[in-house]
Structures are given as structure tokens and as C-alpha cells.
Amino acid sequence: MRIGIGIDTGGTYTDAVAFDFEERKVLAKGKSRTTKEDLSVGITGALDFISADLRQSAEFIALSTTLATNACVENKGCRARLVLMGTTEKVLRRIDAQKNYGLSYEDVLCLNTKCSFDGSVVDEPDWETLVAQHDEWFEQAQAISLCEANAARNGAVCERAGKAYLSKSYQVPFVMGCELSHDVNMMSRGATALLNARLLPVIDEFLSATKRALARQGVACPVMIVRSDGSLMGEDLAFERPVETILSGPASSVHGSRELASLENCLIVDIGGTTTDISLVKGGEPVMT
Template sequence: MSTYRIGIDVGGTNTDAAILNESLTCIATAKVPTTDDVFGGVRAAIDHLLSETGIAARDIGLAMLGTTHCTNAIVERKRLLRVGLLRLAGPASASVPPLANWPADLAAAVTLKWKIVGGGYEYDGRILTRLVEDEIRAAVRDWRGRIDAVAVCGVFSNINSEQECLVEQWILDELGPIPITLSHRIGSLGFLPRENASILNAALGDVIGDVISGFANALKATGLDHVRAMIGQNDGTLMSAEAARAFPVLTIGCGPTNSLKGAAFLSGRKDAIVVDVGGTTADIGMLSKGFPRQSALAVDIGGVRTNFRMPDIISLAVGGGTVITADSKGEPVIGPQSVGYRLTSEAMVFGGKTLTLTDVSSVLGVGLSIGNRFPDVPTSFCRAAFESVLKRLATGVDRIKTSAAPLPVILVGGGSALFPDRIDGTDEVIRPANFGAANAIGVAIGDVSGEVDRIVAMRDDVREQTLASLRDEAIQSAVLAGADPSTVEVLEQEDVPLSYLPGNATRIRFKVAGRLISRA
């Protein structure tokens, strides 16, 4: 029986990895520079773990990957596919065109072709407008050769998905095999945010494809092609590589989530502030009862509003690779640029010519000492720069708080080794064992989830049966994704009457999760 699992987190600067046993005890960790392709860094990290521990490849049963590639692609406006959007909404939605509030550069990167056609449903699943097959097929034919993927978004399709599924078949008839995103499989309530998420999902097909291929190739090259490979989601749970290929947008935000989960696991603290310092950014979040506190606001991804549930995170442009320069008065300027994964070639402590936060820390003798050179930089300048960085961290910690009650701060991430065990405004700073690989450990301990989010016409005489049926549906989706049925538990349940809709309309949402079963 395969008893070990490996967690890997690919960041902008470093690729972190950890190997855990059946009891979820961390046996060893690894940190290697991220490579332009996913393959190189992941393979190097796995090779390091297996070599250091002597564990045979055949004894590894699970491999989990967390990645920021999709987030970076949206933020940097790079490698996005050309998308065609069919909005099934009839004439009612024509006043608000697709991409209405998108940043101009992101909209240009997606090069969206779109068509509003008849379709959609009422809140209770009754047809709003019927589909016109000829109209839809003509629109799709016109896009041939001008798009790489298609998104379909219908009014209340999350209540009744029949029209979206029918349109999917027509698209395949006209264009052949092409990636298609159906909005009912991605978002919940909120038509425009669901449409936005669907367009982003369609645009990310190439990015996630390269990630999954690189991950698979690295597993094969290290003798781990027999393991069950899973990808981290933005809510801290896991999905299969096949699911990730279909829903790449669900990987956005998994990096900070994994770090928060890893921090809670390593420290044993249920309520705390977590500061995750990497090579490029410092992400600050809060743990509440052992889980990442979710944002109460709509989540913007690269300037686009979506309806995902994500951790409440404050990101600062502060990391080990952050570039330090001087203004016209000789005062230090912190970032926002970072040398990223080029730290070991461009930072002064490694013989480079760029002054980074790592160099500043080295001059002051603070935190971890790395490299083989001593930067020729005035101590007074470095001290002023470092104090400015500490002030930013303290401000971020203060902003994430919801009350004046004291909370411990858990420092994790490789870049946190550069900082002292103090942050102004906190009474306790915790740096747990294996803090540098908290993100990799966080994804390694992830469960498999299932979710149902529906609007139903709730009648008192069938209330319990309706709830039980939807709960069972969520549990079944988790089991199909690889969860052990005996471990599946309900994490969240929402039962909200929608007073603005007639007919006792009620939104029912179940979120469940269970322990992942490894392959024998």
C-alpha cells in the first residue's frame, strides 16, 4: 500500500515541496528555484525529497500541486486564449454588454467575440426565451478560425442547465473539438460575475494545459507516474488533473489558501494572523477556527469581478527578491519589482548587481544568512529600507484584524526567514517547524470537496426531503472526485429564503469534503 504523499507549490520565485507519511507527519521538505516550465522545478524538488529521505517512488501514493500560473497569466495579461461568448439571455440583457467593466488591456488580451442570443430561464427553471438553433449555429460558424475557446452563459442556467448543454453540442457540431466552458459548472448566483468567470476560465486553457503536462512529465521522470495526481483549488480542497484542465479558474487563489492551511496545521493554532512571505509578495490572511477567513466582498481577479469565495488576503509587494532602489534624495524605495526566481543570479549576495531585500537583511545580519558575497551597501541605507518593510508588514497585519483583541502572528514562507521574531502591534510571533514549506504542506493535507448550490421552490411538506437530496448530491460529487465516503462531512450549509422572488424561492448550498483515497 502506498503510504506517503508529496505536496508541491509552484510560486513565482521558488517551487516548494514536502513529503508526508500516512499520519500526515512532515518527513522532509525541499525548496528549489522555479523554472520557466513547470517540469524542471517540480522534478528537481521531487528528486531532492526522494534522495534525502531514501523513500522509494513505489511507496508514494499521492501527489498534490498548488500553482499560481493561472493567477499570474491574468494579472500579467499573458498567454490567454481568444474566446467566443454566447450569452443566452434574449433581448433583456443587451443594455450591459460583456466585458463592460473589464480593464481595457485584459479585454484586449482575451480578444472576445460575443453574441447575445435568445435563451435563459426564470428563477424557478421555467423557460424565459427559447433557443433559436439557426441563430446560434450561424454565430458560431462566423467565429471559426478566430477563437480558441468558447464560453456559454445563460440566465439562471445554474437552476436549469439544459439549454447550455444543448448549445454545447451545437458548438461541437460546427467547430469540432474545442474547449467549451458552461457557466452553470463554474459560478452560482450573479449573472455577470458568472459570465466573467466563464470567460476567464475559457481563456486559461493553454496555461493550465502546460501546468498539468509539466506536472505529469515530472511525475513520470521521477518514477511517480503511478500516483494519484491532484490540483489545489481556491477553497483549499483538491480536484483531479482532469477537472483542473476543465476548470482552470478554480485554481486561482490556491497559493495563499494553502499557506494559511499549512500555517494552521504546523502551528496548531486555530485563530491567528498568517504572514506568508515569498520571493515576490507577502500575503497576509487570518485563520478563524482553523480555516482561512473568507472575503465578504465580491472577488476581483486582475480587475474583473467574479463570484468566487476566496480567502480575505492583503498582498504586499514585499519578498526576498523585492528590488530596493533609491529616490532622488537617496531614500530607499521598496519594490514593487522583484527579481523573482532569478534571485540566485541577480541578488548581490550571489554575485549579482541588483540590491534586494535579501541583500539588505544580510547586511544587517537579520534572519537567515544566505549567499557567498557581502553587499557593499551602506548600513544606514539598509536599516532605513528594512524599517520601511517592517512598517508595511505591521500596517498590513493591523488592516487584516477585525477587532482590537490580540492575536498571534504565524510567519511562514521562505522569505519570512529574513525577518526577526517581532512585528510591531503583535504580542507573539510564531515561526513553526517547516515554516518555509507551509504552502506545500497545506496542499498536501487537502481534502476532496463536493458542492451543490441551487435555488428551489421550497415547500414545507417536502423541506427535509429536499435538503437531504441536495446534501446527498454534494456528498456523491465528493466521492466521485476521490473522497473516502466514510470521511465526508458537511463543512457549510446555507438555507436562505429569497424574499425578492415569488413562490417560496430558497437558495440551498451544501459544501462537503472528505479525505482523499490514495491508489494502492
């Protein structure tokens, strides 16, 4: 047997399943209430339904969760700030960035800097003056994100310079938009960076709780996290890029339902305690969620 264990933590319930990849069948499963005050308790409760032999035989653990999804729907997460370089607040308001990109104006600081496409900085921000003028704004941040125009073409020189300078004054996590997305739309990249910063403690808590639960059960094997596209990533990357887990739960539902139902064309409905997701499968492949 080649056994893997899957754990899914939602806003209401936490599920665990042991799966035999050679026989393609479920060997054991368990469900427990999600304990928001300490997620490890609910995870341990779900794992208790899987025998010790199966837990010890597992070759890897795959995690999925809707915690990031729920945080977006419920507007939770940490207080994050975004430094947006290469535009002005006037532009943000003209395109209604708050409605169209989820960029709350009070959380965004615009710097009308100019960088060329080849990476040479035409007008680099005066970081010292910036900190002096906006120290209180930065101090309120639990995480800081940075995004600049033309970052994909110029090596994100201002993002890197900003992180290097600001990290000396503010001991919080920093997120650079260039590391998350190469979308030419700066507003989309900025929104992604800001959301990623907000979700850092959400996924940190989930992964830390999972590790505590696995340690209690004596389980020591690689842990992978399901991305929004259904692929897997390691713990270190998930800690840095929690935004990539936003559709983790629904992606797992699609793969699991498709495997168990053996249907080429179907509609998959995943009803949770906080959100409901619907996915369309055509020709055995998910085409829309």
C-alpha cells in the first residue's frame, strides 16, 4: 500500500482521510469540529479516527483549507499596508480601485515615482522622508506590501529598495508584488500583494497548528499544501504565499469528487459552514469554479 493522509480545515469542520493510492480507495476517515481558539485540537480530533498504523504508514500529508477563503469573505486577517509606486491616489479613485480591486484607500500609500523599463530609476523615493512623514501609518501595519509599475520589466528595483530600507525601521513581514505575480496590471499585482500580506497570520496559524497535531500523533512525514489550481506546494512556500491557498478547499473537492464519482461531466457542489463553491467539470477536467 502507498498511503497518504489528507486534512481539510474549514470554518466549521475539520476532516481527515487516509487514502491508498495503489488500490485507489479510502481506508479511513474522520470529522471533528474546527476549534478556532486552537486549530490543532480539531485537527487532532479528526486524525483520531484514523488508526495509529495508518498514520505511521503515511508517506505524506496533504493539507487543504478554506480558512483563507473565509478570511476574504469575512474581511479578516491582519492589518496590512500597501506602498504602490508609480501612480497617485487620484488614479486609484478614478478607476474606483476600492470597488474593482479591493484596495481600501486608507491602506494604500501612493508614490508617484518613475522607473524606466530597463530598470534604471528615474525618480527613486526618498525613503527617509517617507518614513518621517508617514511613520504612524507604517506603525499601524502588521505586514507591509510593496508594488511598483513596470516591475516585471525592470527587476522591481523600487520594491527591493523599499523593502531593504523599511525593514530596518519596521519589524513586520514584507511582501513584494513581483514575487507573487507578473500581471502587467499594477493594480492587480498590488491587490494580490496586499491580500497576501493580510493572510500571512491565517495560514501561519493553520500550518503551525497542523504541525503540533501531527507531533502529538507521532506522524513524521512530508507535509504539502494544495494550491488554488489543485497542485501541491511545500510548507515554506505556503508560509510566504498564503494567497495561493484561497481556493485550496474547492480545488481538493474537485479532485476528490472526480476520482470517487468517475464522471467525465458533472457539477460539483461543496457546501461548507461559511462558503459554498460550485465547480463545473467537462471531459474530466475542471473548467470553472
